[in-house]
Amino acid sequence: MRSPLPDRAVSHPSSRIADLHAHVGTTVTVRGWVTHVRSSGKVAFVVMRDGSGILQCVLVKSQVPAEVWERFAALTLETSLAVTGEVRADARAPGGHELGVVDLVIVGASPLDYPIQPKEHGIDFLLDNRHLWLRSPRQAAIMRIRHEIEQAVHDFFYARDFTRCDTPILTGAIGERAGLFATEYFDEGMAYLAQTGQLYGEALAAALGRIYTFGPTFRAEKSKTRRHLTEFWMIEPEMAWYDSNDNMQLQQEFVQYLVGRVLERKAEELKLLERDTTMLEKVTGDFIRLDYSDAITLINGKGSTTTWGEDLGAEDEALIVADYDRPVFVMNYPKQAKAFYMKENPADTRTVLCDDLLAPEGYGEIIGGSQREDDYDRLLGRIHEEGLPVDEYGWYLDLRKYGTFTHSGFGLGLERTIGWICGLHHIREVIAFPRMMHRLRP
């Protein structure tokens, strides 16, 4: 196999396809991978991609050296190559340019058994070949939207003077109820992969006021649903002096900003995904706020058998959002359905000051948030009630012992949010290498 062409071997300036507009009328070299070839015998076309765009290259047999014409014949799907030619503006060509080829060099051949062919493949086959499947336009579009959302997350919080903090992935204490991944940690006993950065985020909020974390989180849940991964990315802001109401206001602005950014800057990718954006465009006004008890009445009226006290299931969430054309907050769940750290609701002590944000179109929970219990004794009581190891939570209780403070925060699941914005059925496609109950490779 030949190694990729070093820059100095190229006699013409090289260009990315996305930058060709600056080179119209000049001769450049473009490097990438073959997506399509066809030939009439006298004129041949190579469509290539380089990650920045796609480009049609035209070879005229009578105008190129015989060996260049022969190399064309050897091109197969995903061959990597360097093509040199004159850039011509052509409104009909994909990307608006065409390359009039004078030279073509094969960098790396691609045998004919390339697994991903232009036909229907089963999802397991595609996931087994995820390292190659990522090269397809649809998958690349999803990765670009993911990138836009990640950048938008940072821009949103930077503009509001939040400090980004990184919290540990190996933890001693635990956060949420769902399954834990554990590993032995030297002489310190068990270490757990973080399910959340929140508890550390609370300590940081007392130091910095407003913070957010953005990192991978892990849940060893045996859930084989279309919205569960065992490794997913979460954005967790934590704000000193915010109550539950302030918290929801921030969530609303945050989600509106993320959706707006994708609509504004990734229209082409949304189109490629055939995403109907009508509902996304409505994510502008105030979101619906529904009390948990009212949500129960609503879903019971629609046939759900979930009773007061239970957490809402995916079907329940779908029944709720079906009535609305924008995201819905379900607020103030019963204590027993939620985590120990949520603040007791003074207006109804059976419940806690929390919210789940449900995305429209049946996508369900994308955010879980709450005001945090700031009373030392009540928090200790909840830790006992849940049978949690009190010693592990000593440092967390200290936050209530030394200058307790009203504070709130939330966690937005990155993959669920992308799945909704892209209009995808399953979140396994929104992360480059998904980790699920039955999938650890590639």
Ligand code: 4AD
């Ligand atoms: O509701 P969760 O469990 O809340 C927390 O972890 C809190 N500590 C957040 C906080 O207040 N700082 O998870 C938050 C979000 C969910 O709404 C969902 O979007 C996502 O994380 N999520 C998952 N995404 C993919 N796969 C899973 N298994 C997920 N579990 C939760």
Ligand code: MG
């Ligand atoms: Mg939740």
